Amino acid sequence: MDDAAPTDTQHIIPLDQVDQSMVEQLLDRAFGPDRHARTAYRIRLGMDWLPALSFAAVDDQEMLVGTIQLWPVALTDAEERAHPMIMVGPVAVLPERQSEGYGQALMLASLSALGPNPALPQMLIGDPEYYSRFFGFSADYTSEWRCPGPWEPERLLVRCANPVILPKQGILGPWRG
Numbered sequence: 001m002d003d004a005a006p007t008d009t010q011h012i013i014p015l016d017q018v019d020q021s022m023v024e025q026l027l028d029r030a031f032g033p034d035r036h037a038r039t040a041y042r043i044r045l046g047m048d049w050l051p052a053l054s055f056a057a058v059d060d061q062e063m064l065v066g067t068i069q070l071w072p073v074a075l076t077d078a079e080e081r082a083h084p085m086i087m088v089g090p091v092a093v094l095p096e097r098q099s100e101g102y103g104q105a106l107m108l109a110s111l112s113a114l115g116p117n118p119a120l121p122q123m124l125i126g127d128p129e130y131y132s133r134f135f136g137f138s139a140d141y142t143s144e145w146r147c148p149g150p151w152e153p154e155r156l157l158v159r160c161a162n163p164v165i166l167p168k169q170g171i172l173g174p175w176r177g
């Protein structure tokens with residue numbers, strides 16, 4: 001993994017310290033205003049993001065540049081057993097500030113907050129070229145997982161210290177406890 005520690009010009013702060021309307025504006029700019037129809041939103045429908053694991057990136061001028069939100073979700077298997085997981089994302093960086101390291105710094109903040117041996121697998125829908133390369137996410141174990149909406153199998157990724165614990169099949173959805 002490349003070293004993506006925040007630089008002198010990147011500041012990572014808890015997301016709950018940021019005006020939430022600014023977060024929504026940033027997400028609209030990164031993903032477009034139709035982002036709510038995405039399958040990723042359906043997987044975590046009705047959930048609140050996890051404050052201890054969600055962060056914002058601001059620059060030296062205290063301008064909001066990027067955000068990351070993590071959510072409680074579950075993969076429910078054929079026997080109706082819910083296997084809790086952490087959903088990572090959206091990770092969003094303002095279009096004009098991309099490729100400055102903010103995305104990696106945000107990911108590193110959230111993955112570090114999970115601790116060195118996270119109890120729960122982390123999943124996301126995203127570009128494998130980015131999330132495999134820097135953070136060890138893989139589509140190798142998700143080929144028989146389903147989502148509550150359209151998805152591209154190569155973009156359904158999971159990161160888990162011990163993949164043997166992962167259910168082979170199931171459908172992703174919100175964590176209902």
Ligand SMILES: CC(C)(COP(=O)(O)OP(=O)(O)OC[C@H]1O[C@@H](n2cnc3c(N)ncnc32)[C@H](O)[C@@H]1OP(=O)(O)O)[C@@H](O)C(=O)NCCC(=O)NCCS
Nearest residue numbers: 089090091092093098099100101102103104126127129130
């Ligand atoms: C994807 C995203 C979060 C990456 O953040 P970033 O701050 O731009 O990227 P970083 O500075 O951390 O990393 C830059 C490196 O990652 C690569 N990279 C960035 N986005 C990539 C992507 N979608 N796929 C593959 N590689 C990517 C860059 O080419 C660069 O590689 P290099 O160092 O070899 O030149 C950001 O580009 C973004 O917000 N995109 C739009 C929203 C999105 O698609 N989010 C992800 C899905 S949840």
